[in-house]
Amino acid sequence: MNAIQIIDRINQVREQAAQAASEGRTEDALRLGGQLDELNAQLEDAIRREDAARAVANTLGAAATEWRPRNVAQAFLGPRDQFAGVRLVPEDGLTNITDAVSGLPTPIETDRDIPALQRLSAGFVDSLAKGRTDGDIRYMQAGTYTNAAAAWTEGTNKPESSYTWVEQVAHMQIIAHQTPVSVFALKHYGQLESIIENELMVGLHNAEDVAALFANNSSTGIVGVTQTADAYTPVANDNLYETIVKMKAKSLANTGIAPTHVAVAPEVATALELLKTNGGEYLRLYENGRIAGLEVVEDVNLSVTVQSTTSDGILVYNANAATWFTAEENEVLMGVIDKQFIQNTRTMLAEGEHALKVTHPKSFVYAASVL
Numbered sequence: 001m002n003a004i005q006i007i008d009r010i011n012q013v014r015e016q017a018a019q020a021a022s023e024g025r026t027e028d029a030l031r032l033g034g035q036l037d038e039l040n041a042q043l044e045d046a047i048r049r050e051d052a053a054r055a056v057a058n059t060l061g062a063a064a065t066e067w068r069p070r071n072v073a074q075a076f077l078g079p080r081d082q083f084a085g086v087r088l089v090p091e092d093g094l095t096n097i098t099d100a101v102s103g104l105p106t107p108i109e110t111d112r113d114i115p116a117l118q119r120l121s122a123g124f125v126d127s128l129a130k131g132r133t134d135g136d137i138r139y140m141q142a143g144t145y146t147n148a149a150a151a152w153t154e155g156t157n158k159p160e161s162s163y164t165w166v167e168q169v170a171h172m173q174i175i176a177h178q179t180p181v182s183v184f185a186l187k188h189y190g191q192l193e194s195i196i197e198n199e200l201m202v203g204l205h206n207a208e209d210v211a212a213l214f215a216n217n218s219s220t221g222i223v224g225v226t227q228t229a230d231a232y233t234p235v236a237n238d239n240l241y242e243t244i245v246k247m248k249a250k251s252l253a254n255t256g257i258a259p260t261h262v263a264v265a266p267e268v269a270t271a272l273e274l275l276k277t278n279g280g281e282y283l284r285l286y287e288n289g290r291i292a293g294l295e296v297v298e299d300v301n302l303s304v305t306v307q308s309t310t311s312d313g314i315l316v317y318n319a320n321a322a323t324w325f326t327a328e329e330n331e332v333l334m335g336v337i338d339k340q341f342i343q344n345t346r347t348m349l350a351e352g353e354h355a356l357k358v359t360h361p362k363s364f365v366y367a368a369s370v371l
Helices: 003-022 026-060 072-077 189-214 240-255 266-273
Strands: 129-132 137-146 162-170 173-182 261-264 294-298 303-306 309-312 314-317 322-335 345-358 365-367
Touching: 003 026, 072 189, 072 322, 137 345, 162 345, 173 189, 189 322, 189 345, 240 261, 240 266, 240 314, 240 365, 261 266, 266 294
Parallel strands: 129 322, 261 294
Antiparallel strands: 137 162, 173 345, 261 314, 303 309, 314 365, 322 345
């Protein structure tokens, strides 16, 4: 125990000893008194050890443990106890960024009471295999195949299988966005950390997820998996569980590779949890994050709204059928654009560079609207 824990224990034992004495339980009071003597000795020893540890740390000129950032915001801002505000001066190594937009509105000052940092929600892109790259990736994508393997009879031709592979290129693409920030916010560590993690990084992560699902930039950027997926139309009168089971079978039949995941819109996940028997009892087919043997990924981006009509989708796939590559890790930059210098504002920019390689496109079976 450390010194604080021992002090808490001493206070507890002291109260117990006082109560025992007031109730006439002499033996208990004496026993507790002995415990107090032992705890006091432990406290003295703990204080000596902690003083010695602090002296060693001070001698070395550093804390006993090395500080490490736990998120992008802390990597940008540095240790909180050393934070002295963010300044745009040459020695900081910061460069101004330019933008074609003329003029930005003076921002409204935000509340100093920053809520707790929210966790980046796991989505489809998080479930894919990950990789690193320094450039565009040339690779072979599985096309159609015919497996004719069979028993052979002597004197006859052996069966011939047909496999088609198509050369593809996974282009790197920068995904980015920016937000104006008041210069007054640059002096507040908690507020900056919240802006970076709750707004910039959450928004960037969401854009990456949308790209992995739906992007269609075959010439210079990312092509999302739904662009080449096997489209599935739910059978009339099938419930959602039956639809997922049939999509799972289709994915396996397409590639010979068993699917591992099913990504669903939140509304679909809710409907799965509420499936009932004809007698009104919940079926409980979706429990512990799995259904039909597949890991469920709830993704808000599978709720697609076009001209006020929302479609809630399902995507069944093997997580290794595509790989999400990172060329440059997500980072945060600070700069000035347009009239910001005289408006007491700055711009915070978050960006990352990624590529998506889809080796088995037909592993992805996509039903765009199931509700």
